[in-house]
Amino acid sequence: MIIDCHCHLAxxxxxxxxxxxxxxxxxxxxxxxxxDASQASRVEQLLRDLNEDPQSVKxxxxxxxAAIDLAVLLVIDFGVVYKDLPLTIEELHxxxxxxxxxxxxxxxxxxxxxxxxxxxxxxFEKAVTDWGFVGMKVYAPCGYSPSDNRMFPFYExxxxxxxxxxxxxxxxxxxxxxxxxxxxxxxDAAFNxxxxxxxxxxxxxxxxxxxxxxxxxxxxxxxxxxxxQAEANRGQFKNILKWxxxxxxxxxxxxxxxxxxxxxxxxxxxxxxxxxxxxxxxILTAEDTDNIxxxxxxxxxxxxxxxxxx
Amino acid sequence: MNDTAMNEAALNENQLxxxxxxxxxxxxxxxxxYLAGEMRLFEDLGVDSLQFIxxxxxxxxxxxxxxFDVETIANLKTVNDLYGVLETV
Numbered sequence: 040m041i042i043d044c045h046c047h048l049a050x051x052x053x054x055x056x057x058x059x060x061x062x063x064x065x066x067x068x069x070x071x072x073x074x075d076a077s078q079a080s081r082v083e084q085l086l087r088d089l090n091e092d093p094q095s096v097k098x099x100x101x102x103x104x105a106a107i108d109l110a111v112l113l114v115i116d117f118g119v120v121y122k123d124l125p126l127t128i129e130e131l132h133x134x135x136x137x138x139x140x141x142x143x144x145x146x147x148x149x150x151x152x153x154x155x156x157x158x159x160x161x162x163f164e165k166a167v168t169d170w171g172f173v174g175m176k177v178y179a180p181c182g183y184s185p186s187d188n189r190m191f192p193f194y195e196x197x198x199x200x201x202x203x204x205x206x207x208x209x210x211x212x213x214x215x216x217x218x219x220x221x222x223x224x225x226x227d228a229a230f231n232x233x234x235x236x237x238x239x240x241x242x243x244x245x246x247x248x249x250x251x252x253x254x255x256x257x258x259x260x261x262x263x264x265x266x267x268q269a270e271a272n273r274g275q276f277k278n279i280l281k282w283x284x285x286x287x288x289x290x291x292x293x294x295x296x297x298x299x300x301x302x303x304x305x306x307x308x309x310x311x312x313x314x315x316x317x318x319x320x321x322i323l324t325a326e327d328t329d330n331i332x333x334x335x336x337x338x339x340x341x342x343x344x345x346x347x348x349x
Numbered sequence: 350m351n352d353t354a355m356n357e358a359a360l361n362e363n364q365l366x367x368x369x370x371x372x373x374x375x376x377x378x379x380x381x382x383y384l385a386g387e388m389r390l391f392e393d394l395g396v397d398s399l400q401f402i403x404x405x406x407x408x409x410x411x412x413x414x415x416x417f418d419v420e421t422i423a424n425l426k427t428v429n430d431l432y433g434v435l436e437t438v
Contacts, residue, residue, distance in 0.1 A: 078406045085417075273391075303401075306424075
């Protein structure tokens, strides 16, 4: 069994255009020469095209080809930072729920910006109680810390229900804040809620040394490898993985792809094979590979009834 | 498509242009004659993500229209894959 711990529903209703447009501006600024207007517009269009799979048809096809059995869809509440979004936060959750009802290949983590107050907390509770959401996403680039006191009532609910929390680590779209995205930003939360498991999104590769240090010393911290695609293309990923394994983190690493963000760099199948190749090359044992691709996330999802187990 | 089939005579105008663009981008100081079809863009030629985007943009600018989409880009792994996209353009 293979579980992808980090995916998004690829739709402009879910990941809004300002997110991609700011990313496009970053790429343009990092190129060694100015693009003309038509090339700049082409970069913007290509990035927006990544996000064109509103029914998840392409994602499901890629999961089938890659033998990925289950993917975790992460809701992101952009409603406080981006204006004029097409869906309310409740509608955004229901958009994900439609897919959950259509396919057993997905589970979803809820996300509500803590600045929404009591109403937001109630919505989160409804999502995990009535709508089948099985975890919580925290998106610090929206401008709040995962260790903000306003997050603690959410973690209380996660603690009571044994739900994992996945929080983004590292930079994001330039239209958002990077202030609270270091691994240490999660520390107060992980310290105060030792029975809640915190997954540091991308931190298997982004700021991975700091993140690994936290995982080594806090048993409730896990590292999501999504974003490893860029490191794989640079030829750096296997060294990073060796580094984690040598520090005893086999049971804390989670396979994730961050669909649709890295679609340009290859198929979901390629990314599964990248992990499996590490076993062929002796970087991972069979047990490590199973831990990363499945067992660790399965354990975090706890009592969830898996299709293959049913 | 093997390298023999991909010799200069077999390449169309757009494929030749793409080869030239790639050899200039990949920072390996490779003469384009040495760009073998089987060479992998990332692992063998050291193309990074920004160079990859430049490759897409410059090839499309040279061809004069949009020829790549998300799926074709995701399947561009080797020099031959790039030639393949340009075969019928």
